[in-house]
Amino acid sequence: MKFEVIQKSGGSRARLGRLLTPHGVVETPCFMPVGTSATVKAIFPKDLEEEGIKLILANAYHLLFRPGISVIKEFGGLHQFMGWNGAILTDSGGFQVFSLSPFCKIFPEGVRFKSPVDGSFLMLTPESAIHAQMELGSDIVMSLDHCPPWPSKEKDLLEATRRTIQWAKRGKETWMQQQEKLFSKPSASYSLFGIIQGGTDERLRLYCSEELMKIGFDGYAIGGLSVGEPHEESLAVVKTVSSFLDEKAPKYVMGMGQPWQIVQMVDLGIDLFDCVLPTRLARHGSAYVEEGIIHIKNARFRKDGSPLDSRCSCYACRKFSRGYIHHLLKSKEILGIMLLSMHNLLFYNRLMKEIRSFLAHGQWVDFLARWKDKKVTK
Amino acid sequence: MKFEVIQKSGGSRARLGRLLTPHGVVETPCFMPVGTSATVKAIFPKDLEEEGIKLILANAYHLLFRPGISVIKEFGGLHQFMGWNGAILTDSGGFQVFSLSPFCKIFPEGVRFKSPVDGSFLMLTPESAIHAQMELGSDIVMSLDHCPPWPSKEKDLLEATRRTIQWAKRGKETWMQQQEKLFSKPSASYSLFGIIQGGTDERLRLYCSEELMKIGFDGYAIGGLSVGEPHEESLAVVKTVSSFLDEKAPKYVMGMGQPWQIVQMVDLGIDLFDCVLPTRLARHGSAYVEEGIIHIKNARFRKDGSPLDSRCSCYACRKFSRGYIHHLLKSKEILGIMLLSMHNLLFYNRLMKEIRSFLAHGQWVDFLARWKDKKVTK
Numbered sequence: 001m002k003f004e005v006i007q008k009s010g011g012s013r014a015r016l017g018r019l020l021t022p023h024g025v026v027e028t029p030c031f032m033p034v035g036t037s038a039t040v041k042a043i044f045p046k047d048l049e050e051e052g053i054k055l056i057l058a059n060a061y062h063l064l065f066r067p068g069i070s071v072i073k074e075f076g077g078l079h080q081f082m083g084w085n086g087a088i089l090t091d092s093g094g095f096q097v098f099s100l101s102p103f104c105k106i107f108p109e110g111v112r113f114k115s116p117v118d119g120s121f122l123m124l125t126p127e128s129a130i131h132a133q134m135e136l137g138s139d140i141v142m143s144l145d146h147c148p149p150w151p152s153k154e155k156d157l158l159e160a161t162r163r164t165i166q167w168a169k170r171g172k173e174t175w176m177q178q179q180e181k182l183f184s185k186p187s188a189s190y191s192l193f194g195i196i197q198g199g200t201d202e203r204l205r206l207y208c209s210e211e212l213m214k215i216g217f218d219g220y221a222i223g224g225l226s227v228g229e230p231h232e233e234s235l236a237v238v239k240t241v242s243s244f245l246d247e248k249a250p251k252y253v254m255g256m257g258q259p260w261q262i263v264q265m266v267d268l269g270i271d272l273f274d275c276v277l278p279t280r281l282a283r284h285g286s287a288y289v290e291e292g293i294i295h296i297k298n299a300r301f302r303k304d305g306s307p308l309d310s311r312c313s314c315y316a317c318r319k320f321s322r323g324y325i326h327h328l329l330k331s332k333e334i335l336g337i338m339l340l341s342m343h344n345l346l347f348y349n350r351l352m353k354e355i356r357s358f359l360a361h362g363q364w365v366d367f368l369a370r371w372k373d374k375k376v377t378k
Numbered sequence: 379m380k381f382e383v384i385q386k387s388g389g390s391r392a393r394l395g396r397l398l399t400p401h402g403v404v405e406t407p408c409f410m411p412v413g414t415s416a417t418v419k420a421i422f423p424k425d426l427e428e429e430g431i432k433l434i435l436a437n438a439y440h441l442l443f444r445p446g447i448s449v450i451k452e453f454g455g456l457h458q459f460m461g462w463n464g465a466i467l468t469d470s471g472g473f474q475v476f477s478l479s480p481f482c483k484i485f486p487e488g489v490r491f492k493s494p495v496d497g498s499f500l501m502l503t504p505e506s507a508i509h510a511q512m513e514l515g516s517d518i519v520m521s522l523d524h525c526p527p528w529p530s531k532e533k534d535l536l537e538a539t540r541r542t543i544q545w546a547k548r549g550k551e552t553w554m555q556q557q558e559k560l561f562s563k564p565s566a567s568y569s570l571f572g573i574i575q576g577g578t579d580e581r582l583r584l585y586c587s588e589e590l591m592k593i594g595f596d597g598y599a600i601g602g603l604s605v606g607e608p609h610e611e612s613l614a615v616v617k618t619v620s621s622f623l624d625e626k627a628p629k630y631v632m633g634m635g636q637p638w639q640i641v642q643m644v645d646l647g648i649d650l651f652d653c654v655l656p657t658r659l660a661r662h663g664s665a666y667v668e669e670g671i672i673h674i675k676n677a678r679f680r681k682d683g684s685p686l687d688s689r690c691s692c693y694a695c696r697k698f699s700r701g702y703i704h705h706l707l708k709s710k711e712i713l714g715i716m717l718l719s720m721h722n723l724l725f726y727n728r729l730m731k732e733i734r735s736f737l738a739h740g741q742w743v744d745f746l747a748r749w750k751d752k753k754v755t756k
Contacts, residue, residue: 038705042712046693067680067705075683075701083697302445305453315424319461323453327416327445334420334712 002191002218003028003250003271009364013242013269016359019219019250021087021139022189023079024054028250028271029355031262031348032057032089034279037066038082041279042334042341045084051314051346052353054086055139057274060132061093061100064124065117069132077137089140089272092129092171094164094195095147095223095255106163110144126167130174130192138190142221143171145195150228157199164197165211172215191218193252199224200233202240209244219250219272226256235264242269259288259351263371266355267364278344283337285329288347291374294322296340301326314346315339380569380596381406381628381649387742391620391647394737397597397628399465399517400567401457402432406628406649407733409640409726410435410467412657415444416460419657420712420719423462429692429724430731432464433517435652438510439471439478442502443495447510455515467518467650470507470549472542472573473525473601473633484541488522504545508552508570516568520599521549523573528606535577542575543589550593569596571630577602578611580618587622597628597650604634613642620647637666637729641749644733645742656722661715663707666725669752672700674718679704692724693717 007016017028033040033048035056040048048056058078063069075081078088097104101113103121110125129144144167148160175192179185194217198204205222212220222241225234238253245251250271257275265273278288285297289309294301296308307317308325316325316339328336358367385394395406411418411426413434418426426434436456441447453459456466475482479491481499488503507522522545526538553570557563572595576582583600590598600619603612616631620643623629628649635653643651656666663675667687672679674686685695686703694703694717706714736745 037709037711038702039709039711039713042716044693044713044716045697066709067701071681071701071705074681075699081699081702081705083702303449303452315422319423321453321459323445323449324416324459324461327449327459331415331417331444333415333417334715335417335422337712338420338422338716 002189003248005247007359007362009359009362012267012364012368014266014359014364015269015271016356017250017271019055019191019271020189021055021191022187023085023087023139026055026087027356029262029266029352029359030055030272031257031352032272032274033345033348034274034276035082035084035088036276037062038072038078040345042282042337043279043345045082047315047342048345049085051349053345053349055089056084056086057089057091058082058136058138059093059096060090060129060136060138061096063136064093064122064132065115069135073135077135079137087139088136089193089274090133090136090138090142091254092133092142092144092195093124094129094142094145097124098147099149099227106146110167111146126170127174130171130178134178140191140193140219141175143168143192143194143217145197145223147197147224147227148199150199150224152199154201157201157204161198161204161208164195165208165215168194168212168217169215172217193217193219193221193250195221195223195254196241197224198237200229200237202237205237205241206244209241213246217249219252220245221252221254221272223254225253231261235261235268238265238270239268257348259348260371260374262348262351263355263368267368278348279341282340282344285336285340287325287340288344296322296325296336297329298326308340308343309347312343312347312350314343316343380567381626383625385737385740387737387740390645390742390746392644392737392742393647393649394734395628395649397433397569397649398567399433399569400565401463401465401517404433404465405734407640407644407730407737408433408650409635409730410650410652411723411726412652412654413460413462413466414654415440416450416456418723420660420715421657421723423460425693425720426723427463429727431723431727433467434462434464435467435469436460436514436516437471437474438468438507438514438516439474441514442471442500442510443493447513451513455513457515465517466514467571467652468511468514468516468520469632470511470520470522470573471502472507472520472523475502476525477527477605484524489524504548505552508549508556512556518569518571518597519553521546521570521572521595523575523601525575525602525605526577528577528602530577532579535579535582539576539582539586542573543586543593546572546590546595547593550595571595571597571599571628573599573601573632574619575602576615578607578615580615583615583619584622587619591624595627597630598623599630599632599650601632603631609639613639613646616643616648617646635726637726638749638752640726640729641733641746645746656726657719660718660722663714663718665703665718666722674700674703674714675707676704686718686721687725690721690725690728692721694721
């Protein structure tokens with residue numbers, strides 16, 4: 001068993017779990033810091049490890065162009081290349097191809113798009129997406145999906161969903177062949193996850209979920225959310241899909257994750273999360289704190305001698321004041337971004353630790369009530 | 379005694395020393411990482427401390443405008459503000475006023491210049507320079523100097539030198555009054571250094587040295603070098619001045635310091651150094667290695683699996699390859715700058731450790747010979 005539910009919460013779908021990977025055991029619910037281009041931006045891997053972060057996300061899409069999958073393979077794989085000893089989940093590139101790539105065109109074999117780095121044309125297929133991620137040495141591989149924009153016409157949504165299912169099937173076949181070749185049986189620790197599409201159409205989402213479960217994956221991801229749709233609609237999709245999915249498999253909502261959204265989704269039974277916000281907001285000078293998000297560049301922090309978050313025990317909060325970080329940001333000093341990135345990632349990490357601790361003590365309902373009372377800044 | 383010569387090298391002026399500061403003992407010869415705006419760029423103070431770095435430099439000039447001396451004072455001083463537990467030497471601002479400030483004009487009381495931050499006019503006097511640095515809580519305070527450009531007319535050079543001497547005298551008086559006020563006697567650990575000017579005119583340099591020694595300082599700095607003059611001329615100045623200065627006081631050459639220059643100046647009896655190069659070159663993608671300086675963005679490092687410097691045991695060299703750092707720089711990732719900054723600073727730190735170790739074992743001449751044999755990239 002690669003995934004194990006340790007404890008369920010009464011009166012909620014929230015659960016505590018354990019996910020086995022070739023690079024260690026990951027406790028769930030878990031938030032994955034985003035390391036798009038083989039680096040979680042502006043933080044040393046050792047500082048992530050010190051804080052007990054076990055699993056990060058990287059994007060096969062970005063690594064395709066730079067430095068190239070074959071280069072990383074020559075370096076002994078992504079873990080070795082980026083000096084990361086923990087586990088890595090790689091996204092297949094489906095989302096990025098459809099949202100970031102110019103001149104993207106779909107063919108029966110896959111999707112063709114232009115490299116934003118050198119302008120050359122590349123083809124990503126359900127098969128090549130699996131091969132690429134396996135060459136990276138990814139602990140958790142994602143199947144290639146067709147992520148439609150929001151809003152989309154019903155016809156387009158249906159087509160993208162059908163394609164996602166076909167691609168999932170082809171990806172799974174490739175995965176099985178490769179597992180056979182490498183281990184002469186399915187790996188006991190590497191995982192392949194399927195991605196569920198269907199926009200905000202719950203019927204399509206259920207159809208996709210059902211088909212993906214027939215194919216059979218180690219875990220299921222809900223993709224194509226947080227692309228512009230109202231939060232209530234994304235949450236409705238998560239609720240519907242999560243309650244339909246196999247309870248024995250880990251469930252992952254992709255790319256969505258303000259702290260309060262994560263709390264809501266844990267309550268709906270989601271185990272894995274990723275989001276660029278903690279590091280992106282850091283680069284824009286914002287910090288997550290107990291009350292929400294504060295913009296440290298604001299003049300009111302100039303003489304503020306208190307730490308970013310008085311509840312926080314991260315290095316940035318132990319040793320530095322809001323006023324100092326304000327000064328660094330005003331002076332365009334990299335250290336300002338470094339400190340905010342560290343704090344924001346550890347804010348998320350602490351949130352997940354708290355969530356797991358409340359779940360472990362059978363007090364999820366109390367935790368949830370506490371969060372609902374809070375005034376949370378979106 | 380704030381400074382003690384522990385061991386002299388036979389056949390050279392090189393010496394091993396110990397400098398007492400309110401924030402610990404500093405072994406000399408010592409290189410100070412530059413922390414201009416209250417941050418050594420792109421590195422956590424904890425990572426400097428872990429590597430045994432005891433003394434850094436900050437610039438009172440930059441802190442005058444941003445965040446302002448009074449703001450730092452409110453935070454409990456510069457050490458507290460920037461989370462640095464080691465010692466700090468602050469430059470007075472003389473060099474920056476004359477080299478960086480627009481609309482700089484000299485008056486009998488001091489020098490007036492325009493703030494590059496908000497365009498307001500500020501006045502820096504020999505007295506206010508001392509006050510400002512003492513308010514910062516600087517361990518080693520520098521007197522205000524008039525740093526002339528290179529080349530300068532003889533008349534201008536003489537005038538700048540005379541002014542530097544007058545200002546040094548006024549600064550010393552302020553220092554003594556403040557010491558009296560604060561400690562009711564001269565401090566046993568805070569230091570005031572005088573700065574010797576005189577361009578490349580050795581006669582003027584000696585005149586300035588003599589006058590400054592009459593005033594009496596805890597240490598003597600050679601300023602106004604590395605401003606465009608040929609390296610041989612700077613070295614000649616260092617040689618002349620160093621052999622003339624009081625052997626019992628620490629000697630500091632300001633702002634000059636490629637590794638091979640430092641080795642040469644240690645040989646001439648210099649104890650303290652600072653230079654922006656290790657951090658600046660890091661931001662430009664260059665690394666100090668055994669053979670000189672390498673430009674990691676260069677395509678030849680794309681698939682290079684070796685560490686930046688195989689002799690180095692810093693985190694960047696222990697965990698990452700040139701190829702990975704090449705990738706980070708190409709992807710404009712902050713982590714690339716962080717790793718290079720760490721490596722370059724530790725390269726300097728290791729050089730200084732080696733220098734001290736050879737001095738301690740009475741093997742300076744061997745060390746020097748080894749360096750002279752090396753092909754060093756400027």
